[in-house]
Amino acid sequence: MxxxxxxxxxxxxxxxxxxxxxxxxxxxxxxxxxxxxxxxxxxxxxxxxxxxxxxxxxxxxxxxxxxxxxxxxxxxxxxxxxxxxxxxxxxxGHPPEHRYQPTESITPRLQGVLDALPYSPAIIKTALWDVVAWNPAATAILMDYARLAPPQRNVLRLLFTDERARNVQEDWNSMARFVVNAFRADVTRAGSSDEAMVLVEELSAASPEFDAFWRSNDVTHHTEGIKRLRHPALGLIALEFSTFVLDGRPDLQLLVFNPATPESRKAIEHHLMQKAD
Incomplete structure (x- = not known):
C-alpha cells in the first residue's frame, strides 16, 4: 500500500x-x-x-x-x-470506498470498442451483474440481450431462473457457484450492499441453489477463466474470458470471451461470417 x-x-x-x-x-x-x-x-x-x-x-x-x-x-x-x-x-494513501452508480447505458465510444471485436463476444456488466452493453458476437454466441427486458439482462437471474441459460452451460453447478462468489466480491468492492440485498433476497427465494451458494460466504475474483457452452448451432465450444475494470467506473467491468481452442475459433468465426452475410 x-x-x-x-x-x-x-x-x-x-x-x-x-x-x-x-x-x-x-x-x-x-x-x-x-x-x-x-x-x-x-x-x-x-x-x-x-x-x-x-x-x-x-x-x-x-x-x-x-x-x-x-x-x-x-x-x-x-x-x-x-x-x-x-x-x-x-x-x-488509498482511494475512497467505491460508491455504486446504477447505469443502464454506456457511451457510443465504449460501444465502438465492443463492436471492434468481430469474433470475440464481449459485454459490459455492472457490479450487480446487469449486462448494459454487448457486441454482435455476444448476441450470436452468448445471449440475444436485446430481446430481454432490462431487468432480465442480469447474469445471475439468467443462470438461476432461466432454463435456457442453465442448459447451455456444460458444468452449470461450477459456473453458477463461481458467479455467485465473484458477485459477492464485486458488490462489496462497489459499495452496493443495499441494491445487492434486494437481488439476493429475490434469488434466494427463487432458487435453493443460489441460497446455498450465497450462504457459503465464499469469495473469488472474476479475472479470467474458461467457459464451456453447448451452443445450439455450434455444439460444445470453449471460451477464455478476461475481465477489465473501466477507468473511473470501478462498478463496470468489460468481459471479453476469446475462443479457447482452434476448433472453437474456427466454428465461431464461420458462424459469425455466415450471420454477417
Missing part, C-alpha cells in the same frame, strides 16, 4: 481546488476578495466543520481528517470522482 503523502500536498491540493471556485455559484457574495475562489471559512461552512480546523488542514496542522469529514469537504468543493479519489490518496 502506498504511503500517505506529506500533509502539505493535501493542503496544496485543497487550496488549489478552493481557489478555482466561483463564490456566486455557492450563493456567496463576490465583493472584493484579495484572492480568487472561496474563502477558507466558506469551505468550512459548506463542509459543516470548524473554520479553524479547516485552516489548519490546509496548513498541514491538526492531524489527519476522518473519512467522513474528507467526504464532506470533497462534496463542498464539488470535486469530480477523479479529484475525490486523488484527495483520499493524498490524505490516506
Amino acid at each position: 502506498a504511503k500517505p503523502a506529506v500533509p502539505n500536498d493535501l493542503g496544496n491540493f485543497l487550496r488549489n481546488r478552493r481557489m478555482r471556485l466561483d463564490p456566486a455559484t455557492f450563493g456567496f457574495m463576490a465583493g472584493r476578495r484579495r484572492t480568487p475562489g472561496l474563502r477558507r471559512e466558506e469551505v468550512a461552512q459548506l463542509a459543516s466543520i470548524s473554520p479553524t480546523w479547516y485552516t489548519w488542514l490546509e496548513q498541514g496542522r491538526g492531524g489527519s481528517p476522518s473519512r467522513e469529514v474528507l467526504s464532506r469537504i470533497a462534496s463542498g468543493l464539488m470535486l469530480t470522482e477523479p479529484e475525490r479519489e486523488h484527495l483520499f490518496l493524498l490524505a490516506f
